[in-house]
Amino acid sequence: QSALTQPASVSGSPGQSITISCTGTTSDVGAYNYVSWYQQHPGKAPKLMIYDVSNRPSGVSNRFSGSKSGNTASLTISGLQAEDEADYFCSSYTSSSTRVFGGGTKLTVL
């Protein structure tokens, strides 16, 4: 199984909005609404930010939102804050009942 495709880096200024894409295939992202997003600060374990494409766990800011169109899922962060600077990974369930992750995107808040 191949890793999902994410941009290596994105950046934005405080208060702006950014979107991170996650492209898969008809065997993973395009096949199921089981896309999730994780935030990882240096030296820390990943933290769930979005699950089932667009659902937010309790405690996660509503500045984080998710969507999907075809084989591409997206994570949007609005009202960027300095604390949002981190690595972001997408993940999808696959038709082989396995999981696959994206390569990760480094978000820089300028």
Added chain:
Amino acid sequence: QVQLQESGPGLVKPSETLSLTCTVSGGPINSYYWSWIRQPPGKGLEWIGYIYYSGSTNYNPSLKSRVTLSVDTSKSQFSLRLTSVTAADTAVYYCARHGTMGGRIDPWGQGTLVTVSS
């Protein structure tokens, strides 16, 4: 709330077997899926495999020939064995929970660094 803690040797010699255990506390091990995920230094996440509390498993095809997962519900633990390790297996290893095969992976353990070196 549920907490997961990885344990095991931090250093493994090339060609030997890497063994890690994840202890689940604050919640049941039954009725959940339990995954191992790893992250080489400075790189992305790689899903290794999952085990259901009943013992059924599924593995990453790229690692399937070297990986075995097991579960001990009486101890609220599940374990990872990875054979014939090389330097490419050096990574932080995380254990994590999910409620369905495709569902959200949450929570995660804090991770444990395993270095493969002679």
